[in-house]
Amino acid sequence: MTGLGKLYGVGVGPGAPDLLTLRAVRVLESADVLALPRSSDFGASMAYRILEPVLGKPREPRKQERLLLTFPMSKDPDRVRPYVDAALDKIGDRLSRGLSVAFATEGDPSLFSTFVYVRREALRRFPGLEVEVVPGVTSVTAVPAVSGLSLADGQERIAILPATYGVDDLTEVLQRFDTVVLMKIGSEMPKVTEALTRAGLLDRAVFVSKATMPEQRIVRDLRAAQGERGDCFAMVVVTRGERSGLLVGEAEASPPGAFENALNEPEAP
Numbered sequence: 443m444t445g446l447g448k449l450y451g452v453g454v455g456p457g458a459p460d461l462l463t464l465r466a467v468r469v470l471e472s473a474d475v476l477a478l479p480r481s482s483d484f485g486a487s488m489a490y491r492i493l494e495p496v497l498g499k500p501r502e503p504r505k506q507e508r509l510l511l512t513f514p515m516s517k518d519p520d521r522v523r524p525y526v527d528a529a530l531d532k533i534g535d536r537l538s539r540g541l542s543v544a545f546a547t548e549g550d551p552s553l554f555s556t557f558v559y560v561r562r563e564a565l566r567r568f569p570g571l572e573v574e575v576v577p578g579v580t581s582v583t584a585v586p587a588v589s590g591l592s593l594a595d596g597q598e599r600i601a602i603l604p605a606t607y608g609v610d611d612l613t614e615v616l617q618r619f620d621t622v623v624l625m626k627i628g629s630e631m632p633k634v635t636e637a638l639t640r641a642g643l644l645d646r647a648v649f650v651s652k653a654t655m656p657e658q659r660i661v662r663d664l665r666a667a668q669g670e671r672g673d674c675f676a677m678v679v680v681t682r683g684e685r686s687g688l689l690v691g692e693a694e695a696s697p698p699g700a701f702e703n704a705l706n707e708p709e710a711p
């Protein structure tokens with residue numbers, strides 16, 4: 443389709459402005475329109491709070507439009523749908539006028555992000571629309587970074603669960619995976635704590651809220667986090683740490699010296 447602007451989904455990272463990538467800054471600065479999601483008509487945009495110290499005011503003489511878009515937090519698609527439609531009307535209007543739109547999203551755009559359905563709906567309305575995603579530092583790696591955990595090593599396997607959609611199978615998941623990341627905690631802390639206690643993994647879990655933001659909170663004794671409502675930016679990570687180990691498997695399968703030999707092999711031209 444000709445004459446259409448380009449849509450960018452830009453991850454702005456987990457909270458600290460200096461975790462924005464160079465590419466994110468370049469795209470956010472150069473787009474004609476900066477689309478900023480927020481969860482209520484009167485609330486602030488977390489994505490804007492993160493990028494504002496880096497971007498500052500639009501550079502003169504060229505002005506950049508800053509478009510606030512409301513996406514309420516709700517599990518009810520019928521409640522969310524009109525807001526998505528209204529947001530896409532606004533984004534679509536700019537794209538049809540040939541303007542580039544950078545949709546800024548907290549963390550990474552491919553993980554539980556409003557951008558997932560913004561892109562889907564934009565491509566439905568404008569088949570052939572050019573879309574580019576700028577990956578961001580996700581909370582899934584920011585939380586281990588601030589709490590001193592390793593997510594996985596050697597043969598370990600990771601599961602990511604949106605807790606607010608149910609944790610009834612958590613006991614089973616804890617048996618099958620070495621690391622379990624529980625996002626969207628909502629009001630599920632009591633059930634999470636109960637399942638961890640049953641699995642004997644309560645002491646292997648950490649609760650982190652607003653990682654890398656000034657309000658960051660780390661609770662290592664989950665009994666003390668029982669009453670947490672889990673604000674919008676809270677996560678629990680459980681690590682068994684039973685199967686970690688340097689090159690386990692590969693080391694056993696390779697003849698002695700194979701690893702060093704491979705390192706010393708000349709690169710293919």
Ligand SMILES: C[S@@+](CC[C@H](N)C(=O)[O-])C[C@H]1O[C@@H](n2cnc3c(N)ncnc32)[C@H](O)[C@@H]1O
Pocket residue numbers: 456457547548549550551552553554555579580581582584585624625626627650651652653654655673674675676677
């Ligand atoms: C709507 S999802 C957005 C995820 C985001 N796209 C990402 O890549 O991190 C929101 C959930 O991500 C997690 N989250 C996002 N930012 C966080 C932070 N700074 N600290 C802890 N958890 C965070 C929480 O579990 C929260 O409920």
